[in-house]
Amino acid sequence: MQIISAEPLTPQAFAAFGDVLSAEGAPERMINEGLCARHHDRARLDFSSGRAGISIFDAVPRELPYEFDLVERHPDGSQSFIPMTAAPFLVIVAPDEGGRPGRPRAFLTSGGQAINLHRGTWHGVLTPLAAPGLFAVVDRIGEGANLEEYRYPERFCVVAPGR
Amino acid sequence: MQIISAEPLTPQAFAAFGDVLSAEGAPERMINEGLCARHHDRARLDFSSGRAGISIFDAVPRELPYEFDLVERHPDGSQSFIPMTAAPFLVIVAPDEGGRPGRPRAFLTSGGQAINLHRGTWHGVLTPLAAPGLFAVVDRIGEGANLEEYRYPERFCVVAPGR
Numbered sequence: 001m002q003i004i005s006a007e008p009l010t011p012q013a014f015a016a017f018g019d020v021l022s023a024e025g026a027p028e029r030m031i032n033e034g035l036c037a038r039h040h041d042r043a044r045l046d047f048s049s050g051r052a053g054i055s056i057f058d059a060v061p062r063e064l065p066y067e068f069d070l071v072e073r074h075p076d077g078s079q080s081f082i083p084m085t086a087a088p089f090l091v092i093v094a095p096d097e098g099g100r101p102g103r104p105r106a107f108l109t110s111g112g113q114a115i116n117l118h119r120g121t122w123h124g125v126l127t128p129l130a131a132p133g134l135f136a137v138v139d140r141i142g143e144g145a146n147l148e149e150y151r152y153p154e155r156f157c158v159v160a161p162g163r
Numbered sequence: 164m165q166i167i168s169a170e171p172l173t174p175q176a177f178a179a180f181g182d183v184l185s186a187e188g189a190p191e192r193m194i195n196e197g198l199c200a201r202h203h204d205r206a207r208l209d210f211s212s213g214r215a216g217i218s219i220f221d222a223v224p225r226e227l228p229y230e231f232d233l234v235e236r237h238p239d240g241s242q243s244f245i246p247m248t249a250a251p252f253l254v255i256v257a258p259d260e261g262g263r264p265g266r267p268r269a270f271l272t273s274g275g276q277a278i279n280l281h282r283g284t285w286h287g288v289l290t291p292l293a294a295p296g297l298f299a300v301v302d303r304i305g306e307g308a309n310l311e312e313y314r315y316p317e318r319f320c321v322v323a324p325g326r
Contacts, residue, residue, distance in 0.1 A: 023221040023297060032288040033233075036222040036296075041304050043217040052215035054206040054243055054279065054301060058186040059199040070196075080217055082299040084275060085249045112247060114299055116217065125195040133199075134186060136245040136277055138217060138301060141204050 002103075004158045006064070009091060009107040009115070017093040017121045019043045021080070021114040043116035043138075048076045050142020057081075059126045059133035066090060066127060069155045071101050073122045073148050077140025080116040081126065083109070084134040090158065091115055092124030101150050106158040122150070165266075167321045169227070172254060172270040172278070180256040180284050182206045184243070184277040206279035206301075211239045213305020220244075222289045222296035229253060229290060229321045234264050235312045236285045240303025243279040244289065246272070247297040253321065254278055255287030264313050269321040285313070 007013060011020040019042055027037035045052065071094055083089055088109045094101035101122035109115070116138075117123055126135065140146060170176060174183045182205055190200035208215065234257055246252055251272045257264035264285035272278070279301075280286055289298060303309060 021217060021219055021299060023219050036220055036289055039219040041216040041218055045215055052208055053204040054184060055204055056184055056186050056202040057199055082245050082247065084246060112295065112297055114247065126199055132275065134275055136184060
């Protein structure tokens with residue numbers, strides 16, 4: 001079994017897979033008489049022939065070390081995961097290599113970070129690390145299965161950063 | 164100054180203004196090999212001639228009792244507020260009465276609830292009650308100001324439920 005060290009989630013490290021949505025950096029605008037910072041339009045959304053929808057996901061919490069062999073992707077749309085708690089969660093993604101996922105990478109959010117997976121990005125299933133595992137998910141509503149799954153021939157084990 | 168008692172946020176009480184997004188009730192589907200419940204497509208989104216975007220709002224926390232006299236609405240699109248913490252927040256809305264807002268109502272979320280304001284709904288500014296006041300906001304990106312403001316001739320004071 002191969003070991004994967006989780007990395008801290010940063011916009012730079014995650015750029016090939018999606019967007020990190022957070023209040024870091026200077027806001028584009030101050031609104032509400034100066035009492036609210038608007039970090040404007042931070043996700044590259046793409047719903048192809050469908051439309052945007054918001055669903056609520058309630059997932060069983062996992063823990064590190066975390067083993068997996070399954071990833072999936074949505075060829076027809078982006079998918080954003082917005083945690084509804086301040087708890088960090090685990091994000092597993094993989095580069096595409098000719099239609100199949102390459103070696104996975106794992107990122108650990110810092111709390112206060114949501115993510116948007118770009119259309120077609122290989123990723124692991126939703127993996128909160130604390131209860132409740134509650135997320136708002138912005139993804140494509142439309143025709144078609146919009147799902148490809150891939151099971152690696154070996155299992156991977158994600159360990160905490162620096163382990 | 165008029166007193167408004169905050170009400171618990173329920174889908175029924177909020178129906179005239181928008182949607183309550185939560186994991187309450189039976190999910191439409193179980194996904195990820197049974198480890199995640201998907202409460203599917205819970206928001207009535209409407210971006211008219213624009214498109215959906217996700218922005219991050221970072222607002223100064225307020226406290227009860229809370230005074231206000233200003234509300235606003237977005238004639239061209241719905242607006243969803245997804246809290247990125249488990250802390251309850253205050254939601255102020257008002258019915259439209261011939262192009263002007265009527266008497267406001269105030270709702271207190273229970274944690275684990277996001278909201279989607281239907282297109283054109285009069286509402287108060289974003290009012291978290293704890294730090295950090297961090298929200299993902301799904302709203303319309305497009306041309307035009309998409310904003311109407313109204314200042315009531317008197318101030319209102321929102322107090323805790325049952326006060």
